[in-house]
Amino acid sequence: MRDRVWILAGLAVFVAVITLPAWTRLATLRQSRSPDLVLPANQKDCVLPASQMRATHMKLLLQWRDDVVRKDVHTFKAYDGKVYNMSLTSTCLSCHNKTEFCDRCHSYAGVSMPSCWDCHLDPRLAAGGAK
Amino acid sequence: MQLSGGSLLALLGREAATALGSSPRPDGGQGQAASAARQYAMVIDSRKCRQRPGCTKCLDACHQAHNVPYIEDPGRKVDWIWEAPAQDVFSGQQSPYIQITLKNEPVPVLCNHCEYPPCVRVCPTGATWKRETDGIVMMDWHRCIGCKYCIVACPYGARSFNFLDPRPYIKHLNAEFPTRREGVVEKCNFCAERLAEGKLPACVEACPENAMIFGDITDFHSEISKLLRARDTIRRKPELGTQPNVFYIV
């Protein structure tokens, strides 16, 4: 086979490229880090336990959305009995900082947020006056 | 709302009954108890409005509270409440022989939150619906597909479409209320979010002449009911049968 050299060379290039992420990370001798989340300073309890929030916060937000917009129900009783106003901006974002908490985990996990932020506002950004 | 064969039949049956005029309130949610059913309405005294030529406090308050964009192009304007000349608002009343004040004086116009809203009838997704509890014609911007059929159906021109992304055109962002996005329809919502907190609508609160009276017209003793019994009022295009809930004293 005249082409053996080319085929083997091509295969070698392919394998090198496909494993690039693995051996570049090894080569830099860097530890992979979990996302550097900044937790709220003044509140320890969320509306659900942290493990449940991690797993189902999106479902909860959709439930809140339908309750507030379509059913005119505004209050939510948390697992610890506390009553919260169902609002992404005034409840969730009053404790959590979007850029230091939400965005960090989402970009680490590579999970893009749905188009909520096309309309809903981050109060810290909005307070600046401009977009 | 899940779609099954039985629920579709029930839905069609219910819709047919509603279509025959039995109940004016198609339910957008899961069926609220209608025991405390109100109908919010508004009386606008345009005589008081005329005391302050050039006043736009109600428009500014509403648009500020709801992040309504300020777009100069009249074809792309987004308004929840705006002013129009009286002879256009009360079309059909034009005559060269009637009082000049009824011709060109600006009159605030907004969504009438009709009893039989044509916009609700035509919306294919239920993104707009008449709330059973208080009669407000609501908008759900999560569901709107931007077909603009509601704008076509509204006989009052009360609705606006977002031809552009509104964010760059918002003068001062109010973080407590979301903006909308390009491609959805919006209109006055009688400040449903403020009513949930026990406040009056922004325009009503902002009016320096107290020209706007807001309340529940099904409550015999409310201020608005007393006013409606005491004064003559007219509504826009009453011949269309929509039963608007915004009344004008001219």
Added chain:
Amino acid sequence: MFMFEKALAGSRRYWIWIGVLLSVILVGFLAYVREREVGLAITGLSRDVPWGLDISQFAFCVGLGASAVVVVLPYYLHDWKAFGKITLLGEILGMVAVFMAMLFIFVCMGQPMRLLNVILYPHPRSLIFWDLLVLSGYLLLNAVITVTLVSAQREGVAPPGWIKPVILLSLPWAISIHTVTAFLFSGLAGRSYWATPLLAPRFLASAFTSGSALLILVILLLRWLRVFDVDPEAVPKLARIVTYCMLINLFFVLVEVFTAFYGRIPEHMEHFEYLFAGLNGSYNFARYMWLSVFLALASLLVLLVPGWRRNPRLLPLACAFAFVSVWLDKGLAWIVGGFTPSPLGAVTPYTPTWPEWSIVLGIWAVGILMVTVFYKIVFSVEAAANAEFVSSALPACGAAHPGKAA
């Protein structure tokens, strides 16, 4: 099952035609991508005119879709043998027109990605719900009919017995698609130009006029290209149908004008005034409406004189005039007339922008491409099955040779 390979064998002329269509589609597609980026602000639409060229094309194309009735009904219910070979052509034209109509709706939506909401949250009081239902059903019906008939012909057998009731079902269904589309407009109390019970009949009359005129033009074109020919009685019969439908169409328009102007109802008059004379300094549409009237009368003049109707040069002219006349009325001015003046009496001029025209032409090109491909398949199957019907100049135009069949 779909025999697409038959559409891949063609002459140079065929491929140049496909290339032209694909370029137009590409331009339209790019314009649509731009519309999704910027928003509907790149169109000429406004708050007072929220529906424009896109929705008028939708109404016009649904009309073309319904007009398949004009050939299917006489053949299947009244045994007009002359229409034997064109029922399939008419059904394909109808099916593609309905598909184009759905594309026109898609491009006018502000949030097209949420389209499924119409199915997930059905609201039967909305005519859009019913329109989606009947249009999809009609597409499915016609697809089943055409595939079954063409497959049967390819196999050289008679079509299965169950296809006859399906074809008969497509007749009231075709009427229903245009009736539901008319109801979309005629149920709106606030739009007095459209809120007339006569709208559905008017739509059907203009649809049958434009649809049969288009079908005649298509048949004459195919005959001229020497690709396909039909029974010599078919075109004269269709021409008579165009004549009657155009007469009924004009009658309906005049009847509307009478009610508006004899009754002196301002809400009814002002839309006609805007369209034919202009209002508040805006005369956009007056010349197109009068052109539409002139073309309609000119086409009727030819069609009403039997000698002229049979003239091979005058007939295509009359059909083209009829088609353009209906298009100017229904596909251009109809929607805008309903919106002007606005509920607050404003006259907001509407001029479609270049991106809008690109998208509209792109969708028309999609339709013409689909018709080309489907007709090519039908002709290839037909030629293979019945070689003697194909004219002797066949090698020049690339239809399948009997040897290339299947």
